Amino acid sequence: MVPGWRRLARVGFAKAGYCARDGTGDAARYAQAAIERACVTKAVARFAEQVLAVEVEAGVAVGVRTHQGRRCADAVVVAAGLASAPLLAPLGLRLPIHPVTGYSLSYPLGRIPRPSVGAVSILHKVAWAAFGQTLRFTGFADVGQPGPGKIEQRFAALQRFAEQVCPQLQGVTAMQWLGQRPMTPDNLPFLGICQVRNLLLNCGHGAMGWTMACGSARIVSxxxxxxxxxxxxxxxxxxxxxxxxxxxxQRWSSSR
Structure with missing residues (x-):
């Protein structure tokens, strides 16, 4: 399944479990396509507009305040990952959403054999998969805000692992990326209504954001x-x- 990667057996991988129905995907491309499709109908995307606060009057959410002014709304859905907690705190909603940082290296495949399946090393806490002509390695989970030294250490460890299982990557420049998972203590998101009428929550999905995205959106809608x-x-x-x-x-109410 991974032609040209026989070295895997020589670096400590003795056995593996194969899940025929398992799959991988590019979350960024999916999100971009979803936005484009929504905008074909009635949605309007405002990417360069920063939300500063949720506007509430008499216990009812009436819109949001951005750096460009006020945006009135019949309903407000907070789905802002880690940024959800500071947005909601002034409303008395102190949600325990904490950052857990993960890292990735993306290599151009070029002539390197493309693996036909994604894989995970439980021992090393690293996963890898090919997306088109890109080979991506991801891993680790650092609680809190990592310092520059920790970030460099993690990327170096990812690079060593990648070059160990695929020596053809030595000397190839990879794109570094890190992201922070919005984790909750019980690993479950916050979904649905809250103490503020016409305000709905869709946040705190941790590492399962894309996995739960469509189901969560259906619940909110x-x-x-x-x-x-x-x-x-x-x-x-x-x-x-x-x-x-x-x-x-409290029940959801569409009245303002």
Whole structure:
């Protein structure tokens, strides 16, 4: 399945499990395509506009304030990853969303044999897969904000691993990238309504953001449209830890 990569057996990989239905994909390309498709209908994307605050009047979300002014809305959905916590804190929603940093190196394949499947080394905590003519290695999970020394150390470790399993990568320049997973203590996101009417949450998905993206979006859209979501949202409620306010049974209301 990985022609030309027989060296894997000589660097400590004795056995592997093969999942025929497993797959990989490019999350960035998917997100870009989703935005483009949405904008064909009625969506408007404002990429250069920074949201500074959620606007609330008499306990009801009425829009957002950006660096370009106020944007009024019938409903506000907070789906901002790590930035969700500081946006919600002024509203009394102190959500425990914490950064867990991961790293990746992306190599141009060129004439290097392209692996036909993605793979994960549990021992090294590194995964790799090919996307078109790019071979990407990802790994590690550092809690909190890593310093420059830690970042350099992690990229160096990824590079050593990549060159160990595929010596043809030696001397090839890779693109470095790091991202921060918005983790919660129980590894579940915050979904649905909260104490502020017409404000919905869709954040804290950790490492499973893309995996849960479509399902989470369906849940939020069902709530906005007045439909009953397909699953019980109790495990995902904003105050499930019992630390951030009273437990309530507030219902979604489309009225302002």
């Amino acid at each position: 069902d709530l906005v449209a007045g439909r009953q979501p397909a699953i019980d949202l109790a495990p995902y409620r904003w105050n499930r830890y019992g630390l951030f306010g009273r437990r309530g049974d």
